[in-house]
Amino acid sequence: MIGFLRSDWRKLRHRWMPRILVLILLAIVALVFLGISSRARFRSDLVMPDGLVVALSLGAAFAAFIWPILAGSWSGSEYGWGTIRMALTKEPNRIAFSLSGLIVVLMTVGAGLILVLVVGAIASSLVGAATHAIVSTPPAGANAAGVVIKMFFGAWYASAFYVVLAYAAGAIFRSPAAGIGIGIGFAVAQSAVSGIFGALGDPWKSIALHFPAAYTTALNSRLANELVVKGPLARVSSDDASIQVSIIALAIYLALLIGAMVAVVQQRDVTS
Amino acid sequence: MAVDHLTLTVNRGEIFGFLGPNGAGKSTTMRMFLGLARPTSGHVRIMGVDITTHLRDILHRVGALVENPTFYPFLSGRENLRVVGDLTGCPASRIDAALELVDMRDSAHRAFSSYSMGMKQRIGVASTLLTDPDLLILDEPANGLDPAGIVEMRSLMHRLREEGHTVFVSSHVLHEIEQVCDRIAIMNHGRVVAQGSVQELLGASDRIEIQVDPVEQAEQVLRDLPWVNSVTREDGSLILAAPIKRSAEITRILGEHDLYPAIIRPRQESLEQYFLELTGAEA
Numbered sequence: 001m002i003g004f005l006r007s008d009w010r011k012l013r014h015r016w017m018p019r020i021l022v023l024i025l026l027a028i029v030a031l032v033f034l035g036i037s038s039r040a041r042f043r044s045d046l047v048m049p050d051g052l053v054v055a056l057s058l059g060a061a062f063a064a065f066i067w068p069i070l071a072g073s074w075s076g077s078e079y080g081w082g083t084i085r086m087a088l089t090k091e092p093n094r095i096a097f098s099l100s101g102l103i104v105v106l107m108t109v110g111a112g113l114i115l116v117l118v119v120g121a122i123a124s125s126l127v128g129a130a131t132h133a134i135v136s137t138p139p140a141g142a143n144a145a146g147v148v149i150k151m152f153f154g155a156w157y158a159s160a161f162y163v164v165l166a167y168a169a170g171a172i173f174r175s176p177a178a179g180i181g182i183g184i185g186f187a188v189a190q191s192a193v194s195g196i197f198g199a200l201g202d203p204w205k206s207i208a209l210h211f212p213a214a215y216t217t218a219l220n221s222r223l224a225n226e227l228v229v230k231g232p233l234a235r236v237s238s239d240d241a242s243i244q245v246s247i248i249a250l251a252i253y254l255a256l257l258i259g260a261m262v263a264v265v266q267q268r269d270v271t272s
Numbered sequence: 273m274a275v276d277h278l279t280l281t282v283n284r285g286e287i288f289g290f291l292g293p294n295g296a297g298k299s300t301t302m303r304m305f306l307g308l309a310r311p312t313s314g315h316v317r318i319m320g321v322d323i324t325t326h327l328r329d330i331l332h333r334v335g336a337l338v339e340n341p342t343f344y345p346f347l348s349g350r351e352n353l354r355v356v357g358d359l360t361g362c363p364a365s366r367i368d369a370a371l372e373l374v375d376m377r378d379s380a381h382r383a384f385s386s387y388s389m390g391m392k393q394r395i396g397v398a399s400t401l402l403t404d405p406d407l408l409i410l411d412e413p414a415n416g417l418d419p420a421g422i423v424e425m426r427s428l429m430h431r432l433r434e435e436g437h438t439v440f441v442s443s444h445v446l447h448e449i450e451q452v453c454d455r456i457a458i459m460n461h462g463r464v465v466a467q468g469s470v471q472e473l474l475g476a477s478d479r480i481e482i483q484v485d486p487v488e489q490a491e492q493v494l495r496d497l498p499w500v501n502s503v504t505r506e507d508g509s510l511i512l513a514a515p516i517k518r519s520a521e522i523t524r525i526l527g528e529h530d531l532y533p534a535i536i537r538p539r540q541e542s543l544e545q546y547f548l549e550l551t552g553a554e555a
Contacts, residue, residue, distance in 0.1 A: 003358050003359045003361060004359065006358040007355040007358035007359055010347075010351065010354060010358060011347070011355070014344075014346055014347050014351060081342055081343075081344065082342035083342050083343065083344060085338055086341075086343060086356070086399070088307070088308060089306045089307075089308065089331060089336045089338065090356055090360050091328075091331070091359040091360070092327045092328055092331055093328075269308065269310065270309065
């Protein structure tokens with residue numbers, strides 16, 4: 001496993017795609033942040049420390065469209081380039097081969113979210129300075145630093161679902177295009193189907209509440225709501241799952257995806 | 273079934289050629305040697321070790337290049353070898369030695385994607401040498417090489433043999449195999465149909481061309497000889513499938529029947545002809 005992690009880290013350091021994707025994510029977060037700040041009624045949610053939570057929420061919201069590109073290409077390209085053949089003839093542990101790439105991509109997501117925090121801090125300070133707003137006071141009983149840390153891990157965990165989905169699809173279908181397409185396509189389809197099911201009412205609506213997106217949204221909304229009590233991010237629907245239920249439900253989805261990928265990679269002959 | 277009851281005997285320190293038409297099962301066999309494909313039944317043993325239970329131990333003693341050399345296009349040749357080093361745990365000092373051996377030290381900083389096919393093949397061979405393996409498995413190492421590259425690859429294989437490595441090489445360039453290999457195996461429809469030294473295999477099917485008159489009578493006499501496998505006519509000559517060393521005996525026997533050949537000469541087959549005959553492939 002250590003050998004695979006070392007080699008994946010080497011690949012990460014020399015590859016431009018992760019850097020470009022992180023820059024795109026940061027640009028999107030900064031632009032949306034500044035876009036929201038143009039509305040006076042939301043500005044109080046954008047100053048420190050609430051602005052950090054808002055930035056992380058945005059980072060998690062766009063994860064479904066950014067990280068599948070890296071994850072799907074990371075796993076699928078090993079088949080596309082045929083490098084899986086080279087790697088497994090040096091070190092035959094297929095499970096370690098599958099998981100090390102996933103770990104490195106998830107670490108990249110973590111690094112990306114740290115940079116999102118930095119961009120959030122800068123943007124919050126700018127909004128604060130421009131509007132002469134003072135640092136907002138957390139609600140009674142809320143520990144701002146604790147909420148930001150929880151929100152960071154919540155955003156990372158929500159992003160992890162889309163990373164694992166695209167990574168597993170890339171490996172299972174042996175194609176970067178399949179990984180990226182399924183990762184992003186699933187997010188788009190899920191959003192459309194959720195909307196349709198919601199409009200149809202029960203029992204369809206309750207089915208949509210068990211989609212992964214319902215849990216990632218619920219997790220981040222509930223965590224953000226511990227600090228941000230006004231504005232759009234403060235809205236928590238009564239239908240939203242609790243933090244604990246969201247974590248468990250996403251863990252089940254993650255386990256199913258990782259299990260399917262490992263089973264396929266372990267059993268299948270390497271023919272590419 | 274891609275491969276059936278296959279046993280290959282490769283002697284330590286030799287260059288062994290593995291031949292077969294497309295679809296004969298060569299790549300499947302090589303993948304099974306390396307754990308990339310699994311047999312539906314039975315076992316694969318290399319150097320006496322069952323790879324289903326000791327694959328990692330075997331891979332540390334084997335350097336393999338299966339099909340095309342596959343490396344990360346965005347990394348340089350040297351960085352790609354470092355990736356291999358990460359996976360095998362070999363020291364960085366061996367990378368320079370391997371690059372030197374394949375004459376790629378000056379180009380090692382360039383991106384792998386910018387290499388010619390020959391350079392890619394050489395980086396591939398360098399990657400197989402990092403762990404100083406006992407056995408090298410090279411699948412089509414001359415693929416895509418220009419004539420100079422093929423000559424270079426040939427001398428590299430000789431050098432590897434001199435350094436004590438055993439080289440197992442598959443190739444479609446039969447002329448190359450004939451020149452470079454000590455022993456060969458030919459595979460067809462998933463089975464080994466011939467195995468031995470090149471000389472032995474080609475000698476076993478020696479041909480002798482005889483021009484004699486009257487040809488019908490000579491044909492009758494020669495057909496009765498127990499060590500003549502076949503007699504065919506070709507442009508007025510007789511072609512015998514018989515050992516060349518019997519030529520003098522043939523002359524004597526024909527003379528006893530008042531038949532005096534105008535020409536008697538060996539017609540040894542090339543490996544290419546032998547291969548085509550054995551596999552039924554079309555030239």
